[in-house]
Structures are given as C-alpha cells and as structure tokens.
Amino acid sequence: MHFVALLKFKKKPDKAFMIETQKLIDADSQKGFKFHAIYWTLGKYDAVAVYEAPDEKEAMKAAMKRVELMDVETYVAIPREEVKRLIE
Numbered sequence: 001m002h003f004v005a006l007l008k009f010k011k012k013p014d015k016a017f018m019i020e021t022q023k024l025i026d027a028d029s030q031k032g033f034k035f036h037a038i039y040w041t042l043g044k045y046d047a048v049a050v051y052e053a054p055d056e057k058e059a060m061k062a063a064m065k066r067v068e069l070m071d072v073e074t075y076v077a078i079p080r081e082e083v084k085r086l087i088e
Helices: 015-030 056-064 080-087
Strands: 002-009 034-040 047-052 070-077
Antiparallel strands (some): 002 070
C-alpha cells in the first residue's frame, strides 16, 4: 500500500533528531517499508514522506513510534494507473 505522510516537528531539528529519525526509517525499512521520497517543506508542514508499507496497520504503528518527535497526518495514496483501471 502507498502512503503520503505530512509531518510537523515538535521541536527544532538537531543532530540527535536526525539520528533518531534515521533509526526509525531504517527500522521501518527492515519491516518491508519502501521510502520513495522524504522532502523537507516550507509552509504548514515541515516534511512530507512518500512511502509504501505492507498495510495500513503497519503504517499506523510506524506513525505511533514518532509521536514524541512529530505530529503525523497520513493518507492512503492510490497510484494514478490503478485509479485509471477503476474508472475504465
């Protein structure tokens, strides 16, 4: 399943923040997550992550591991090609 997560940091990122978030990304990758992109952004959210997870339950578990570091708003994303097949 594909997901888009909008992230709002709870504190100013520093070296420890970068190390901790990389550990979380690495742990998720070991569980079958595939991160397509992680962008830092300007505006309401601090970052956006585009990734695949085995299912919505695993995506929720990953989000809950980050509650100390950031607020996470996650959306299921359906690839355009799949939507085209649904419409045809």
